Amino acid sequence: MARSAIRRSLSDTPPPSPPPPPPRGPKKSPKGSGGGGGIRRFFRRIFIWGLALAVAGVVALGVAVFVAAQSLPSYQSMKSQAQGQMIVVRARDGQELVSLGPSYGRWIPVAQIPAVMKDAMISVEDRRYYDHFGVDPVGILRSLFVRVESGSWRQGGSTITQQLARNIFLNNNRTFARKAREAILAIALESRFSKNQILELYLNKVYFGGGAYGIDAASRKFFGHPGEQLTLPEAAIIAGLVKAPSRYSPTADQKAAVSRAKVVLATMEDAGAIGASEAAAADFDAVKFAAEKGQNSVRYFTDWALPQLDLLVPENNEPIEVWTTLDVGMQRAATDSVAKNAPAGAQGALVSMDRDGAILAMVGGTDYVTSNYNRAVNAVRQPGSAWKLFVYLSALEAGYKPDDAVVDEPVTIDGWSPHNDGGRYAGQIDVRTAFAYSKNTVAAQLGNEVGFGTVAGMARRFGITTPINTLPSMVLGSSEVRVIDMTRAFAAVAAKGTSIEPYGITKVATTDGRVLYEHKSVTGQQLVPDYVAAGITDLLQTAVNIGTGRAAQIGRPVAGKTGTTSSSKDGWFVGFSSGITTGVWMGRDDAKPIPGLHGGTAPARAFAQYMKIATARRPVEQFETQLKMPEYQVEPDDEANFGQNPEDYYYVDEQGNLIDPNRRNQGNADPRPEDGGQPPAEDGGPPAAAGDDFLNQATGRQQPRSGQGAVAPAPPPVRVSPRAP
Structure with missing residues (x-):
C-alpha cells in the first residue's frame, strides 16, 4: 500500500520544464563557407592558377629552348662565322684613305689560353660562370637590388653565355624582346655545348675595340705579341676593354686603360x-704597348664622318665603300701647317670647307x-674677337655702314668696362677701322646698341650650336664655340649670306657598285641681305689687309678675323679666299696661358701656309664689297617703303627674330612683353593695348646715338620692307 501511494505521488508530479533556448547572436557560418573560408578559397585559386601558369611557362620555355637548341649552327660553323663590317673609305679623288673593319687573330683553343686571361674575364664579366645554366638568377636579383638601391642600372646581369649569344645572333637593342631571345639562346647554348667550348668561343670572338675581335687580335694590336703570351697585367687590360672598348682602349688613352685594369x-x-701578393706584384709600368701603324690625321676626319653612316644607310651590314669630300693634298698641307706653327706644348685644330660645305681638310690635333x-x-673654346663677326653683322643689319663714324673711347656698360689691347683709344674712327x-670698346657699344640678344640670335642664325650668354662681355667672345661651327659661320659670309651645311660623305656604295646613298646639294637659306654680307666682307678684308690679320695674307684677296682670349689661352684665325673657308685654333688642352699666342701670330701663319697650297689651283676671286643699299635705307621716311599693304610691315627684335605686329602667331608665340609686344587676352579676345616701346619700334621712332662713350638706352629699330633685296 505504501508503495502504491508513492507511485501515485510520483505520477502526480508535473514533468520538468525544457531548458531555455540559448541567447540569440550572430550565426556562425558553416565550416568552409563565407568569412575566412572565402579568403582561403581566393588564395587557393590564385595559387592553383599561378602554379598552372608557372608550369605552362616552364613548358613554353622548355619548348623554346629545345627549338633554339635544335636550330643552333654547329660549333665549327660558329667558329668560322665572321662579325663586323668592312668599310673602305676613299678620298674625293677615289684613292683609299683607310680600310676599317674587323681584325681577327689566330684561333686559340681553350687549353692554350693563359689561365690569367680566363680568370680575368670570368672574374670581371661573370663570376658565377661555372654555377649557372646560361642565365644567372642570382646575378639578375643582384642587379635589380643595385638598381633599387642606387636608382640607376650600375650592374648588368648578363652572363658570358648571354653575351656570346648576343654577339653571334642578336644586336644591342635594349628591348625586353631582345633580352628574352638572348636568355633562351643562352640556355640553348649551355644545353648543347660545354662550359669550356662556350668560353673558347667567347674569348676568340668578343670585341675589344680598334677593330680587334678575340684575344689574339687584341694582344697583337695592343702589345705586339700572340695571345698565348699574355701576362697578368696585359690580361687585366684586355678584360677591362669589354665594358667600354672605345673609352678604355690603350690606343686612345693608356692611363684610362691601366686604371680600368x-x-x-x-x-x-x-x-x-x-692572391693579394699576385695582385701587388702586377707591374703595369713594365707593359709595352705596341706602336700604332698607319695612323695619321686622316683619322680625325674619318672619326667625324663615319658615325654619320648610321643615319645615311641604317640597318646595313654588308661591306661598303664610302666616298668622302677629303682632299688628300690639302689634308697633308693642313697637318703640316698645324704641326709647324703650333707653339710648344700647345695643340692645334683646323677645319677647311669648300663653298658648298664640303670638308676639304680636318685636323683635330x-x-x-x-x-x-x-x-x-x-x-669648345672661347673665340675672343673672332666673335665680333656676329656683332658687326648685327650692326650692319641694323643700318650701320662701314664708313659710319664711331668713337673709340672708354665705356662702361652695366658695370663692365672693356679695354682695348694695349690700353690705347683712337677717338673718332669709322666702323671699318x-x-x-679689333677695338673692344666700339664692339661693346655696338653690341649694347643693337642688343646683346640680337647678337646671340645672329650667331645662332649662322650656325653656332653651343650655349650663348647675353652678358655685355659676350661681344668679346666669352661664349665657347667649336672650330667647325665658327668655320661654318664664316663660310656663310663667303657664300654672300647664305647658310652652309658642312658634310663629309658624298656617296656610299656596296663593293659590287650598288649605290646606297648619294649626297644631294641643297640651296641654303638667305641669312642676311646681300648688302650686309658685302659690308661684313669689306670689314673682314680690311682686317687682313691692314689690321690684326696681316700675317694671313697669301698674295690674293683674303677676308678673315683674328681672335685672342685673355692671358693668351686661345688663338684663332678664321677666313676665306677663292671659295675656301678655313678656321684655325691653337691652345693648350688644360687652358693654361701660352706666352706670345695671339690670333694674328701662329694661327694666322698656319692659315696662310695652308691656304697658299689649298688655293693654288683655283682662280683668283675678288670679293663683292660694293654696298647696294635697298630703297628703304635711301629714303627712310618714305611711307611707300612699307609696301602697298600696311600688313606687309615687320621688324627685327633684339633676339634676331622677325616680328610681324599684325600677326597673332609668330612661330612659337606673339611678341613677348619684354620685347615690347603684348600677350593676347586670356579670354582669347584682342590683345592688350601696345606699350610705348612697341609703338616706338613699330613707328620707326629711333633713339639718337650717343657720342661720348655712353650708348643709347634702346636699340634703334630696323624697318625691313618686302622690297629689300
Whole structure:
C-alpha cells in the first residue's frame, strides 16, 4: 500500500520544464563557407592558377629552348662565322684613305689560353660562370637590388653565355624582346655545348675595340705579341676593354686603360682568382704597348664622318665603300701647317670647307697617335674677337655702314668696362677701322646698341650650336664655340649670306657598285641681305689687309678675323679666299696661358701656309664689297617703303627674330612683353593695348646715338620692307 501511494505521488508530479533556448547572436557560418573560408578559397585559386601558369611557362620555355637548341649552327660553323663590317673609305679623288673593319687573330683553343686571361674575364664579366645554366638568377636579383638601391642600372646581369649569344645572333637593342631571345639562346647554348667550348668561343670572338675581335687580335694590336703570351697585367687590360672598348682602349688613352685594369685586378682578388701578393706584384709600368701603324690625321676626319653612316644607310651590314669630300693634298698641307706653327706644348685644330660645305681638310690635333681627341669638332673654346663677326653683322643689319663714324673711347656698360689691347683709344674712327684693329670698346657699344640678344640670335642664325650668354662681355667672345661651327659661320659670309651645311660623305656604295646613298646639294637659306654680307666682307678684308690679320695674307684677296682670349689661352684665325673657308685654333688642352699666342701670330701663319697650297689651283676671286643699299635705307621716311599693304610691315627684335605686329602667331608665340609686344587676352579676345616701346619700334621712332662713350638706352629699330633685296 505504501508503495502504491508513492507511485501515485510520483505520477502526480508535473514533468520538468525544457531548458531555455540559448541567447540569440550572430550565426556562425558553416565550416568552409563565407568569412575566412572565402579568403582561403581566393588564395587557393590564385595559387592553383599561378602554379598552372608557372608550369605552362616552364613548358613554353622548355619548348623554346629545345627549338633554339635544335636550330643552333654547329660549333665549327660558329667558329668560322665572321662579325663586323668592312668599310673602305676613299678620298674625293677615289684613292683609299683607310680600310676599317674587323681584325681577327689566330684561333686559340681553350687549353692554350693563359689561365690569367680566363680568370680575368670570368672574374670581371661573370663570376658565377661555372654555377649557372646560361642565365644567372642570382646575378639578375643582384642587379635589380643595385638598381633599387642606387636608382640607376650600375650592374648588368648578363652572363658570358648571354653575351656570346648576343654577339653571334642578336644586336644591342635594349628591348625586353631582345633580352628574352638572348636568355633562351643562352640556355640553348649551355644545353648543347660545354662550359669550356662556350668560353673558347667567347674569348676568340668578343670585341675589344680598334677593330680587334678575340684575344689574339687584341694582344697583337695592343702589345705586339700572340695571345698565348699574355701576362697578368696585359690580361687585366684586355678584360677591362669589354665594358667600354672605345673609352678604355690603350690606343686612345693608356692611363684610362691601366686604371680600368687595376679595377679588374681587384675584382680578381676578391673572386679568389689571384692572391693579394699576385695582385701587388702586377707591374703595369713594365707593359709595352705596341706602336700604332698607319695612323695619321686622316683619322680625325674619318672619326667625324663615319658615325654619320648610321643615319645615311641604317640597318646595313654588308661591306661598303664610302666616298668622302677629303682632299688628300690639302689634308697633308693642313697637318703640316698645324704641326709647324703650333707653339710648344700647345695643340692645334683646323677645319677647311669648300663653298658648298664640303670638308676639304680636318685636323683635330698635332698628333693622332698621341691623342685621337678631335678638337676640331668636339672641343669648345672661347673665340675672343673672332666673335665680333656676329656683332658687326648685327650692326650692319641694323643700318650701320662701314664708313659710319664711331668713337673709340672708354665705356662702361652695366658695370663692365672693356679695354682695348694695349690700353690705347683712337677717338673718332669709322666702323671699318674699328673692326680691322679689333677695338673692344666700339664692339661693346655696338653690341649694347643693337642688343646683346640680337647678337646671340645672329650667331645662332649662322650656325653656332653651343650655349650663348647675353652678358655685355659676350661681344668679346666669352661664349665657347667649336672650330667647325665658327668655320661654318664664316663660310656663310663667303657664300654672300647664305647658310652652309658642312658634310663629309658624298656617296656610299656596296663593293659590287650598288649605290646606297648619294649626297644631294641643297640651296641654303638667305641669312642676311646681300648688302650686309658685302659690308661684313669689306670689314673682314680690311682686317687682313691692314689690321690684326696681316700675317694671313697669301698674295690674293683674303677676308678673315683674328681672335685672342685673355692671358693668351686661345688663338684663332678664321677666313676665306677663292671659295675656301678655313678656321684655325691653337691652345693648350688644360687652358693654361701660352706666352706670345695671339690670333694674328701662329694661327694666322698656319692659315696662310695652308691656304697658299689649298688655293693654288683655283682662280683668283675678288670679293663683292660694293654696298647696294635697298630703297628703304635711301629714303627712310618714305611711307611707300612699307609696301602697298600696311600688313606687309615687320621688324627685327633684339633676339634676331622677325616680328610681324599684325600677326597673332609668330612661330612659337606673339611678341613677348619684354620685347615690347603684348600677350593676347586670356579670354582669347584682342590683345592688350601696345606699350610705348612697341609703338616706338613699330613707328620707326629711333633713339639718337650717343657720342661720348655712353650708348643709347634702346636699340634703334630696323624697318625691313618686302622690297629689300
